[in-house]
Amino acid sequence: MIPIRFGVACALVGAWLLAGCSTSGPEPTPLESFKAEVNPKVAWKASAGESGAFIFSPGIWEGDFFIAGTEGEVQRLDGRNGKRRWRVDLDVALAGGVGAADGLAVVGTSKGEVIALDAATGKVRWKAQVTSEVLSAPVIGDALVLVRSGDGRVAGLDATDGTRKWEYIPTSPPPLMLRGAFGLTLHEGHVYFGLPGGKLVALTAATGALLWETAVAIPKGDTELERVSDIVNDPVVENGQVCAIAFQGRVACFDAARGTLAWARNASSIGGLAASDTAFFYVDDTGTLHAIDRASGGSLWKQARLLNRDLGEPGIVGRYVVVGDFEGYVHLFDSEDGRIVGRLSTDDSPVTTAPVRVGDRNFVVQTRGGRLYAVTLR
Numbered sequence: 001m002i003p004i005r006f007g008v009a010c011a012l013v014g015a016w017l018l019a020g021c022s023t024s025g026p027e028p029t030p031l032e033s034f035k036a037e038v039n040p041k042v043a044w045k046a047s048a049g050e051s052g053a054f055i056f057s058p059g060i061w062e063g064d065f066f067i068a069g070t071e072g073e074v075q076r077l078d079g080r081n082g083k084r085r086w087r088v089d090l091d092v093a094l095a096g097g098v099g100a101a102d103g104l105a106v107v108g109t110s111k112g113e114v115i116a117l118d119a120a121t122g123k124v125r126w127k128a129q130v131t132s133e134v135l136s137a138p139v140i141g142d143a144l145v146l147v148r149s150g151d152g153r154v155a156g157l158d159a160t161d162g163t164r165k166w167e168y169i170p171t172s173p174p175p176l177m178l179r180g181a182f183g184l185t186l187h188e189g190h191v192y193f194g195l196p197g198g199k200l201v202a203l204t205a206a207t208g209a210l211l212w213e214t215a216v217a218i219p220k221g222d223t224e225l226e227r228v229s230d231i232v233n234d235p236v237v238e239n240g241q242v243c244a245i246a247f248q249g250r251v252a253c254f255d256a257a258r259g260t261l262a263w264a265r266n267a268s269s270i271g272g273l274a275a276s277d278t279a280f281f282y283v284d285d286t287g288t289l290h291a292i293d294r295a296s297g298g299s300l301w302k303q304a305r306l307l308n309r310d311l312g313e314p315g316i317v318g319r320y321v322v323v324g325d326f327e328g329y330v331h332l333f334d335s336e337d338g339r340i341v342g343r344l345s346t347d348d349s350p351v352t353t354a355p356v357r358v359g360d361r362n363f364v365v366q367t368r369g370g371r372l373y374a375v376t377l378r
Helices: none
Strands: 039-045 059-061 064-068 073-077 084-089 099-101 104-108 111-116 126-129 139-141 142-150 155-156 164-170 186-188 188-193 201-202 210-215 236-238 241-245 249-255 261-267 280-282 287-291 300-305 315-317 320-326 330-332 340-345 362-366 370-375
Touching: 064 320, 073 104, 099 139, 099 300, 104 330, 111 142, 139 186, 155 188, 186 236, 201 241, 210 362, 280 330, 320 362, 340 370
Parallel strands: 059 099
Antiparallel strands: 039 370, 059 064, 064 073, 073 084, 099 104, 104 111, 111 126, 139 142, 142 155, 155 164, 186 188, 188 201, 201 210, 236 241, 241 249, 249 261, 280 287, 287 300, 315 320, 320 330, 330 340, 362 370
């Protein structure tokens, strides 16, 4: 597998991960002055524990945040002020974010263990085992806990006791793949996720039966590295369509029920896909932020003032596109034209995951240094 974040040039072929390794690519673009139109202020902050070689993001349920770090500590924080409601030390190496819903807070480990906690108390409800490390936050819903493991398998676990209801096993995985916190989306009884090699898959949540699969990207090139074309976002499912973006491939939308293509355009990203009512937003391999029309995929604007700053996954907060960079800056762009309108400095460590939105004026980001920042826009 090829680990991502901190630049694709940092990749190491095989099943190893180098965290924070240096690259010899182009120099990051220095930050320029701009006219501030919105003032992001830190309302409170907390410590989640360092991410190490993994990517962590907070879960949110009933207005509270659930956070974790690689050393095994899980916490529930009051969403109003960041005060701790409970804290547990699981004494295991956690490997991804927290899934929180329906009275559960669920985490996964580097050895494939899935641990479900009571969201009210932090007590362990059950434990289960999947086939390899759990790099993305489990998804909870429809009486299931859905877990994607690092080998591409997806398991549907009973939310009550963790017993396995079904398992999806991909066929013929490519010899090289990206290694990242690529998750899945549960929507109206269906599970959507991307695979190494550019395939998008839809399953029936209750049984794990295959509904359809289709190609977002078709691997091209003479070498295995050139042919890497993995889907890098949790699929966006709205208004009867499911949309995804691939590294060295395309961004495309399909009919959510049948998998038929609505539109596609060439694109490449390792930072995922954000959506507003009218547009999609993604960061390409150079650090250019793109806005494209949701209905057709046509280009709306591009913003190239942050080239080679290893931008993370974008998110939408109100009218703004919010994205972090490798130095811990969080940048805000006007979603209508892409101009930079605000900026916030965190703890100098990379911000790679999308912000967790709380209404139209508030959001939370978690840095790789393990700090959680609750931000209010003024």
